[in-house]
Amino acid sequence: MTKISGGHLVAKYLKEAEQVTHVFTISGGHIESILDGLTEYGLKTIDVRHEQAAAMMAHAWSVYTNTPGVCLVTAGPGFTNALTGIVNAHLENVPLVVLCGRHPIRDDLKGALQEMNQIDMVKPVTKWCATCYDTRRIPEYLAIAFRQATMGRPGPVFLELPPDILFAEIDGGSSPVVPRRRHKTATRPIQADLEAAARIINAAQKPVLLGGTGIGLSDCGPALKAFVEKTGIPFALINYGRGVLPDDHPLSLSEGGFTGITSGLPVADVIVAVGIRFNWVLQSGQLFPNAKVIRIDIDPHELDRNQTATVGLEGDAGTVLDLLLPLVDKRDHGQWVESFRRAYTAFMTTELEKRRTPSDPIHPSRLVAQIMEVFGTDAYYVADGGDTTYYGLSGFSSVHRAGVQIPAGGLLGCLGTGIPFALAAKLAHPDKPVIVLNGDGSFGFNSMEFDTAVRHNIPIICVVNNDCAWGMIKHSQEISLGHDRCTCADLGMRHYEKMVEGLGGYGEIVTKDEEIIPALKRAAASGKPACVNVVTDPTVTSQATILFYQSFSEL
């Protein structure tokens, strides 16, 4: 009988039952047996430089591939370092499978190396967490983990695997790896509610569909396309739903960015909200106080959160849109769509002007426009930072699912997510350009991952929007405290491009408008992970900062 160790059994299960191809990790003695299993079974390991990045990359892998990302971290500090990434995935409802080392069961309460109560710490921020105590049950625990991560409303799960069970060997046949079926449990709204929703949609004069992560996770492009094209409803997609229908679709409102969405919503008479939460990003629903609201969500608790739905439809986004399709009328809201576009163009007078006009010092909106000029919509964009995320969200446009992401703009508001997201995007789509626009502050959190990029040949292009400051915070402080009392907000001029060069990548600094495009082209042509460090106007404040400041000043 062939023997197999617990660690190898983990790898065998990941490969054979779940078809996992990539595992994001940092090594550690406690998990060595799993790492060796990954080699044995030919899974690709992306070994990073900080466990936070491993969790964030696995999270982003879920987003870009629509299959659950797997990260493997060691006990103790590996776990605590990964925690930020786990919390982020929890708040974004992303299927993330975290496999974690643990001190040996044998050494419980003895003061073992890296002994700590990981389970209690991780419990509130996972859908499911457990410790496996028996080598034979490893496949069963992993199966539960994957099902928990992906079924219903997705989320992160955490499985602790002590070395006692990972190093133990069992008879290979005694714990078979059986691929589990993914049971799609279709929750169906009652017919009366579907009909009520259809009546509202059919009577609408100025409807807007807002779609969020639920649309991305449901991967319901065809259902959404059929629905908006039949009803004629213009749509704006955000978070992981962005790009499920491309930004250049005739009914897409994405090109207006943040200003576009906020300028038209108060006038809308019907909002169809699909897989999108009414949290702070949507100002808790206050953006459309007078509209009838149809809310579609896989989690029934979201249907009335912060604003009572006129009609709430529980279920998977695509399934519910399919159910609505035969009930809705064919409509043409062309005039309304045109008005919406013209109105936000009038609202964006200055922003559009800034994009068109060369600037000295370089205006961040201009920088984004120049990046778009080089890479166009057939690329993946990520923006990370404070003010920087506003410029990225407004100016980037892509035809791809999740083609424009601002992970720091989510519920955790976590800076440093940009580089891990870009790396995962490039791994998932190696044939497309991947550009991350990074605030200089945010760049610092995970910039050591350029070493990961070089080692694994992941040629992302990072453009640093370098205002020599924690811009969003500095500008808020300038407004609230005054220019002379800004605290912990300055960073100074740093040559981030040289740092990347030092790690084996490509680097350039840009200070002049006319140099932006040639530098970006050279960076792309280098074929290396690249950093173009662009010195931008430190006095420019984004609209997001004004809103951020105002929300605090109303307290």
Next chain:
Amino acid sequence: MRLKVLLFGLYWLLWFSSKTNASFKKFIRKSKVRLMIRTADGQFARLFVFDQGKITTAVGPHHAFDAALVWKDAKTAFSVMLKQNMEAFFYAAADGKLKIEGMPVYAQWFDAAMKHI
């Protein structure tokens, strides 16, 4: 002319509310906003300066602003502003009769402030 009177009246309304209206006072107490309202030809132009609760004004198109509502002509400005509703503003923008220069978020702030009056 009617627009001139309306803008001047608006200033007095804002100033008066900043002294007497508690919720308006609270809304504007920490904000520094320079909002310009003017016609495209610059014939009518008034700046409203909100400075942490204090409101002042200045006439003329050449002042620095955070956001400016730029109206095609005085007549449209007068009739839309008198309606005081978001929809009228939206359609004025959609019809090319209004554009917002600077940061629209400040115009939205101004709209929110007016709801307290």
